[in-house]
Each structure stands twice: as C-alpha cells, then as structure tokens.
Amino acid sequence: MKGEKGQRPKRADRVAERLRAELMELLLRGAVRDPAVEGCFISAVELSDDLQHARIYVRMGDGQEGDAAELRGREAVAALERAAGFIQRRLSPRLELKYQPRLRFYWDRSVDQARRVDELLDEIASDRED
Numbered sequence: 001m002k003g004e005k006g007q008r009p010k011r012a013d014r015v016a017e018r019l020r021a022e023l024m025e026l027l028l029r030g031a032v033r034d035p036a037v038e039g040c041f042i043s044a045v046e047l048s049d050d051l052q053h054a055r056i057y058v059r060m061g062d063g064q065e066g067d068a069a070e071l072r073g074r075e076a077v078a079a080l081e082r083a084a085g086f087i088q089r090r091l092s093p094r095l096e097l098k099y100q101p102r103l104r105f106y107w108d109r110s111v112d113q114a115r116r117v118d119e120l121l122d123e124i125a126s127d128r129e130d
Helices: 011-028 068-083 084-095 111-130
Strands: 040-047 055-058 103-109
Touching: 011 040, 011 055, 011 084, 040 068, 055 068, 068 084, 068 103, 084 103
Parallel strands: 055 103
Antiparallel strands: 040 055
C-alpha cells in the first residue's frame, strides 16, 4: 500500500491511517454503545484512491480464538454496520474531507489464515521428521 521506496505514501493511505485512528478512539471512548462492539478493534482500513469507499477490518481483542472469536467478530461487524451512519456523522468534522467515505466493515480473517498456514507448516515439518 505504501509508495515505492523514498516516496511519500499515497493520500488514500494517509487518510486511511487517520480514519483507523479516529475509529479506534471512538470505540475506546464507548461512542458506539452496542455491547457487541465491546472488545473489538480496527486492525486495518483500506481506502479507495478517490476516498469514497472505506473497507474497515475488525478483530476482537478479548483473547478468544477460532470459531468463538469469529462469531463474536461477526456480531461486532453487524453492530458496526448498523451504526455506520452514526459513526460517519461523528467522523465527518474530524476528517475534514470534501466527501465522507462510505464505511463498510469486515471481519479480518488474516490472523486466522496465518495461524492455519503455521499449523500446516508445522504438520509438514513433523511429517518430514517421521
């Protein structure tokens, strides 16, 4: 996502990081009062180059893993989707953009996928030892 070596990051990348920080601050201050979002955090934000669409990736920070964490995470994503309009109104004066990006929330599967790859690599390594 970052520009090539020696170049500044694209504007979309800078705004995405600012958006992530502002979203985290809203969540930490409890602005979204739905209990389903308790313990969730924003792991990444991808913003289109025209700054019109934001893909926001959510993880749970409560230490749960596997299916239980994914279930709670999907509930948090649904709660955040319901609160998207409220969140956009709260972010608008903070971001000071001409147009506010449309917020879409997604469960961040990257940690689960990385864990699965590690398990497979461990399995391959143990097979080679036998």
